[in-house]
Amino acid sequence: xxxxxxxxxxxxxxxxxxxxxxxxxxxxxxxxxxxxxxxxxxxxxxxxxxxxxxxxxxxxxxxxxxxxxxxxxxxxxxxxxxxxxxxxxxxxxxxxxxxxxxxxxxxxxxxxxxxxxxxxxxxxxxxxxxxxxxxxxxxxxxxxxxxxxxxxxxxxxxxxxxxxxxxxxxxxxxxxxxxxxxxxxxxxxxxxxxxxxxxxxxxxxxxxxxxxxxxxxxxxxxxxxxxxxxxxxxxxxxxxxxxxxxxxxxxxxxxxxxxxxxxxxxxxxxxxxxxxxxxxxxxxxxxxxxxxxxxxxxxxxxxxxxxxxxxxxxxxxxxxxxxxxxxxxxxxxxxxxxxxxxxxxx
Amino acid sequence: xxxxxxxxxxxxxxxxxxxxxxxxxxxxxxxxxxxxxxxxxxxxxxxxxxxxxxxxxxxxxxxxxxxxxxxxxxxxxxxxxxxxxxxxxxxxxxxxxxxxxxxxxxxxxxxxxxxxxxxxxxxxxxxxxxxxxxxxxxxxxxxxxxxxxxxxxxxxxxxxxxxxxxxxxxxxxxxxxxxxxxxxxxxxxxxxxxxxxxxxxxxxxxxxxxxxxxxxxxxxxxxxxxxxxxxxxxxxxxxxxxxxxxxxxxxxxxxxxxxxxxxxxxxxxxxxxxxxxxxxxxxxxxxxxxxxxxxxxxxxxxxxxxxxxxxxxxxxxxxxxxxxxxxxxxxxxxxxxxxxxxxxxx
DNA sequence: CTGTTAGCGCTTTCAC
DNA sequence: GTGAAAGCGCTAACAG
Numbered sequence: 001x002x003x004x005x006x007x008x009x010x011x012x013x014x015x016x017x018x019x020x021x022x023x024x025x026x027x028x029x030x031x032x033x034x035x036x037x038x039x040x041x042x043x044x045x046x047x048x049x050x051x052x053x054x055x056x057x058x059x060x061x062x063x064x065x066x067x068x069x070x071x072x073x074x075x076x077x078x079x080x081x082x083x084x085x086x087x088x089x090x091x092x093x094x095x096x097x098x099x100x101x102x103x104x105x106x107x108x109x110x111x112x113x114x115x116x117x118x119x120x121x122x123x124x125x126x127x128x129x130x131x132x133x134x135x136x137x138x139x140x141x142x143x144x145x146x147x148x149x150x151x152x153x154x155x156x157x158x159x160x161x162x163x164x165x166x167x168x169x170x171x172x173x174x175x176x177x178x179x180x181x182x183x184x185x186x187x188x189x190x191x192x193x194x195x196x197x198x199x200x201x202x203x204x205x206x207x208x209x210x211x212x213x214x215x216x217x218x219x220x221x222x223x224x225x226x227x228x229x230x231x232x233x234x235x236x237x238x239x240x241x242x243x244x245x246x247x248x249x250x251x252x253x254x255x256x257x258x259x260x261x262x263x264x265x266x267x268x269x270x271x272x273x274x275x276x277x278x279x280x281x282x283x284x285x286x287x288x289x290x291x292x293x294x295x296x297x298x299x300x301x302x303x304x305x306x307x308x309x310x311x312x313x314x315x316x317x318x319x320x321x322x323x324x325x326x327x328x329x330x331x332x333x334x335x336x337x338x339x340x341x342x343x344x345x346x
Numbered sequence: 347x348x349x350x351x352x353x354x355x356x357x358x359x360x361x362x363x364x365x366x367x368x369x370x371x372x373x374x375x376x377x378x379x380x381x382x383x384x385x386x387x388x389x390x391x392x393x394x395x396x397x398x399x400x401x402x403x404x405x406x407x408x409x410x411x412x413x414x415x416x417x418x419x420x421x422x423x424x425x426x427x428x429x430x431x432x433x434x435x436x437x438x439x440x441x442x443x444x445x446x447x448x449x450x451x452x453x454x455x456x457x458x459x460x461x462x463x464x465x466x467x468x469x470x471x472x473x474x475x476x477x478x479x480x481x482x483x484x485x486x487x488x489x490x491x492x493x494x495x496x497x498x499x500x501x502x503x504x505x506x507x508x509x510x511x512x513x514x515x516x517x518x519x520x521x522x523x524x525x526x527x528x529x530x531x532x533x534x535x536x537x538x539x540x541x542x543x544x545x546x547x548x549x550x551x552x553x554x555x556x557x558x559x560x561x562x563x564x565x566x567x568x569x570x571x572x573x574x575x576x577x578x579x580x581x582x583x584x585x586x587x588x589x590x591x592x593x594x595x596x597x598x599x600x601x602x603x604x605x606x607x608x609x610x611x612x613x614x615x616x617x618x619x620x621x622x623x624x625x626x627x628x629x630x631x632x633x634x635x636x637x638x639x640x641x642x643x644x645x646x647x648x649x650x651x652x653x654x655x656x657x658x659x660x661x662x663x664x665x666x667x668x669x670x671x672x673x674x675x676x677x678x679x680x681x682x683x684x685x686x687x688x689x690x691x692x
Numbered sequence: 693c694t695g696t697t698a699g700c701g702c703t704t705t706c707a708c
Numbered sequence: 709g710t711g712a713a714a715g716c717g718c719t720a721a722c723a724g
Contacts, residue, residue: 006717017695022719033693053463054404055717058700074426079419086446090453095460098444100432107436114441117399227632256632286573286602286632352701363711368703379709401701404716 005049014043025051057119066309067115068098069108071128071152076281077298078126081150084302085124092310094121105130112136122146122309127154129191146312148305153195158321160308162301164279165325166196169294170203170250171210172330173276176292177246178211180338182274184245185213188223188233188254200250200278223254230257238265246274246336252281252293259287259335275335289334296328351395360389371397403465412655413461414444415454417474417498422627423644424472427496430648431470438656440467451476458482468492468655473500475537492658494651499541504667506654508647510625511671512542515640516549516596517556518676519622522638523592524557526684528620530591531559534569534579534600546596546624569600576603584611592620592682598627598639605633605681621681635680642674 007021014021016036023029024040043049057063066089070078086096097120101108108128115123123145125137134154141147141158150162177185187204190197201220208215223233230249234257237244249255255277259269267273269289277284277293284291304324311320353367360367362382369375370386389395403409412435416424432442443466447454454474461469469491471483480500487493487504496508523531533550536543547566554561569579576595580603583590595601601623605615613619615635623630623639630637650670657666 004717008717018717019696019719020694022717023694026719031693036693050459050463052404052717053460054400054465055700056719058398058400058404058702058716059718059720061700072429073419074422074429076420076422079425083418083420083446083448087448095456096445098446099442100429100444102429102433110441113396114399117396119400283629283632286629288634350701354701364702365704365712366710368701369710372703377709382709398701401716402703404700404718405702405704407716 004052005044005047006052007049010040010043010047010049013047014039016040061119063119063121064094065118065120066094066096066122066124067111067118067120068096068124069101069111069115070098070126071101071103071108073098073100077151077279077296080298081302081305084299085306088302088306092306101128103128103130105133109136112140116140116145120145122148122313124148124150124305124309126150127152129194146309148309148312150301150305151196153323155195155323160312160320161323162304162308163196163323163325164296164301165327166199167203167206168325169328169330170200170248170278171207172203173278173294174204174207174248175210176330176332177248177274177276177336178207178213180246180270180274180336182246182336182338183213185219185274186237186244186247187220188230188247188249188258189220190223190225190250190254192222197250204248223249225251225253227253227257227260230254231261232257234258234261238262243267244273246276248276248278250278252277252279252283252291255291255293255335256283256287259289259291270334270336270338274338277335280331284331284333287335292333292336293331294328295331297326301326350398351390351393352398353395356386356389356393356395359393360385362386407465409465409467410440411464411466412440412442412468412470413457413464413466414442414470415447415457415461416444416472417447417449417454419444419446423497423625423642426644427648427651430645431652434648434652438652447474449474449476451479455482458486462486462491466491468494468659470494470496470651470655472496473498475540492655494655494658496647496651497542499669501541501669506658506666507669508650508654509542509669509671510642510647511673512545513549513552514671515674515676516546516594516624517553518549519624519640520550520553520594521556522676522678523594523620523622523682524553524559526592526616526620526682528592528682528684529559531565532583532590532593533566534576534593534595534604535566536569536571536596536600538568543596550594569595571597571599573599573603573606576600577607578603580604580607584608589613590619592622594622594624596624598623598625598629598637601637601639601681602629602633605635605637616680616682616684620684623681626677630677630679633681638679638682639677640674641677643672647672 007018011018011021021040023032024037073079082098089096099111105128134157137157147159149159153161221233223229247258255275259275269275277291280293280295284293353364357364357367367386369378370383419425428444435442445457451474480503483503493505495505499507567579569575593604601621605621615621623637626639626641630639
């Protein structure tokens with residue numbers, strides 16, 4: 001098992017000092033004889049030298065690693081965002097380290113500590129479903145760690161936050177259903193305590209209001225995030241002999257659950273009932289009828305996250321606290337298509 | 347910005363030495379006055395001390411971090427496996443660091459180096475589609491790093507490998523179609539150069555042989571891994587006026603593409619044509635008709651990976667080089683169900 | 693331009 | 709039972 005080559009070894013080999021070797025190896029020093037530098041570089045190459053980032057981290061408190069903490073990555077949304085974040089950060093010379101909290105606040109806290117202790121240069125976080133206590137994150141931020149939140153955020157955290165413009169696109173989504181002629185629209189919400197659920201509910205209401213469509217709180221139903229939960233909610237509604245004119249689900253999976261139940265009972269989509277999803281996934285084009293949904297552009301989200309994080313790293317704490325809204329696309333498909341009008345909105 | 351508390355700070359506070367503090371903090375030392383230990387522990391707690399893993403790593407060359415490198419995580423398979431790996435390793439006191447290679451050999455190599463340099467205690471790897479040169483991985487292994495490969499493996503790598511029993515389950519899958527009465531079965535293969543593709547092809551052939559069903563190489567068609575590629579392949583076949591009795595696709599997405607095209611042209615599944623997938627995904631229960639597929643148990647795969655890795659870490663290099671086969675489940679659904687017989691196989 | 697030295701935070705001999 | 713000192717690999721003053 002060959003020992004790892006260190007600058008000391010190179011120094012010995014070349015009968016010079018470690019500091020000379022170190023300087024020769026580091027681009028930024030110019031007070032060094034070009035010849036010496038070449039000799040060192042050559043020796044380093046030949047001896048198979050590779051710098052030890054651990055030692056460097058210990059010395060500089062800087063790692064060129066960025067930590068990413070997400071609540072889960074079984075769904076496609078987070079992997080896609082991470083993928084795009086990684087793509088961009090690698091270009092900037094950073095390495096991305098991903099940890100999943102598995103929707104557990106406790107795990108999230110551990111991940112946070114691990115990454116902080118490992119001296120990542122910045123942190124990109126999407127909170128778990130459970131996260132209510134945000135003291136620790138704020139503490140990290142106060143200690144000077146650049147942090148950017150996205151998607152699942154908490155307004156009280158003192159960092160920039162990148163979120164989808166849920167209000168606006170929920171409004172658009174609802175408006176689309178209205179313009180297609182649907183009435184008596186039900187909104188299947190994600191769990192209420194998520195900030196995004198509330199925004200989507202408001203967008204839903206706002207569109208109804210705009211078109212002066214009467215509305216009762218009964219039209220909003222709290223569901224979960226899975227296909228099963230969507231199907232369950234639809235079932236409960238139909239069992240009460242309530243047949244919606246349309247269902248606007250705050251998540252594609254919930255929408256798919258609803259479609260399954262509607263189909264099972266023989267309802268015709270989109271003719272009798274319209275269905276709309278949100279946060280488009282690959283599933284939208286597989287379910288029949290294909291699901292109309294709002295697409296969240298993971299590339300744009302990643303772009304903004306990376307931009308804000310690099311700003312924060314370079315400006316050294318002058319992070320712009322606040323929300324940065326990202327817009328999406330309404331992809332109209334069969335599940336809501338009554339008339340050929342109402343063009344794709346971007 | 348409060349400075350990070352170190353053992354030095356504690357020592358100063360308590361008018362003692364760093365070595366005493368270090369020993370008090372480390373369970374394994376017994377030559378220390380219990381009282382002193384308590385005082386140290388108390389001070390550490392009060393001062394908010396947290397050990398610096400970087401320093402520890404530098405000192406011990408051990409990190410309690412495990413690196414995981416996967417080719418992608420946009421599909422559900424890898425995220426699920428990672429999720430399960432993480433779940434198990436956390437219990438053992440390890441932290442899991444995930445990196446994606448994005449199907450690029452170059453990125454894979456970088457990831458490999460980053461993780462090695464960061465002194466992870468072990469590496470779990472699934473190769474990219476491109477990876478042909480495995481010298482570097484073997485070098486790492488020879489340097490003593492515990493490595494376990496899974497799913498996308500290369501037989502020449504000197505490490506344990508956890509793979510799905512592609513041959514056997516491909517055989518079963520094909521057999522199921524045969525027993526359902528289908529003949530003239532076409533196999534839509536994944537890219538040929540993947541080891542698993544070859545295994546699945548062999549399994550396919552083996553089942554045909556068992557039932558003495560005539561076979562020509564024409565019945566095996568190389569496709570890709572996407573829905574589009576599956577649809578494209580189906581289209582090309584039908585355009586040549588070849589109508590299969592059944593299609594056994596080596597991936598669910600390919601199978602779904604095939605179904606789409608068949609439906610578009612009005613063929614009835616499963617009555618006219620049977621369809622079978624592989625590596626079941628959530629999509630199987632969304633496409634209509636629901637897709638019969640072979641499920642790969644990501645939990646069992648993760649179990650085996652973790653078991654082998656821990657073995658390798660503890661036994662210190664006495665790793666069992668070789669392939670460990672994991673079995674699956676054949677989930678029969680509508681796309682291949684002609685008769686009610688042929689029970690679920692496990 | 694080069695070398696000596698101290699130090700990042702921690703563990704681990706080895707004296708006392 | 710405790711502490712002084714060396715060292716993990718590297719960088720950064722500072723002298724020369």
